Amino acid sequence: MVELETPQLNSIFHALGDATRRSMLQVLAEGERTVSQLAEPFDMSLAAASKHIKVLENAGLIRREVRWRTHVCHLEPSPLATAHDWLGHYENFWTNRLDILDRLLRDEDERAANSKKGNDK
Template sequence: MLAGTATLNDDRLDETFAALANPTRRAILARLAQGEASVNQLAEPFDLSLPAISKHIKVLERAGLVTRSRRAQSRPCTIAAAPLAELASWTEQYRHIWDERFDRMDDYVRQLQHGNHSPDKKAAPQ
């Protein structure tokens, strides 16, 4: 795609990929996939300060991956599925490539198992 022609969906994909590029943020999402949690609960498994965890959550919020609600004095976080669905949809367009390559690899493995493959007879480098 040419510079300056990115669509809103492209921008959202960029934000989603950027947010998911960090292992701490992926771990936070994995925890939220089990159900809502407070910032303190999300921080428990990490050796990070609460402000550092809050920064990670803000990145996830900007990408639309996490939402926070307000209940009395708590602000529980929940996972938002829409950006993940968009990511899955985007990767799905490449599935045929993976399937074709895996099919070729399966064929090659079957040839090896049946002895139908002869080793290369190239001379060894000197």
Template sequence: MVEQRSEHLDNVFRALADPTRREMVRLLADRECTVTELAAPFQMSLAAASKHIKSLERAGLLQRRVHGRTHFCRLNPKSLADAHEWLRFYERFWSERLDALEHELRKSETDRTGGDK
């Protein structure tokens, strides 16, 4: 189970490592898009856009449905939520460390000025 979750997160972060795919995810956060609409801002071929979309699909970040010859893509927020949950641990970790550092700096300043502040 842990290994499967780790593989899933690896796929999510690998997909999000590419700026084009991150922008596609951002576009999909606004609304469902066709492959053509996702490719347009990047002036890339549909074949190139399809490769990016397949990477996002493998990571579970988007779902595709086909209507006739048109492929529609929509964001799957569950995979983003999984990544966010993983990152929250480090957010808490660094917040605690920075709070402790701030406390020590304030204490040091108080000690240095003799409490006159």
């Protein structure tokens, strides 16, 4: 079980809590991008985009590499596995609850069908 209170998990969910940063991660899943390329689709300054990138970097979700004067970003997917594991606990919780509901509804349908058969005689 993944620990509930870890600095890494907190920083991952903080980073994922912003739509701009999630969009940047989605673009990086397609391949490396420069900071300018990541900033381009958004109505923000390069400095503002760099702040978003820094949050992603601090969470370990991306790696920045300097090539001459160009900063190139790469997706680091392993921290997403940590978040996925944590969320998986709740997926199991809801799956179990829905399985119980399914059984109850099937039992109720079966009782209603048996009751109707008894009334038809």
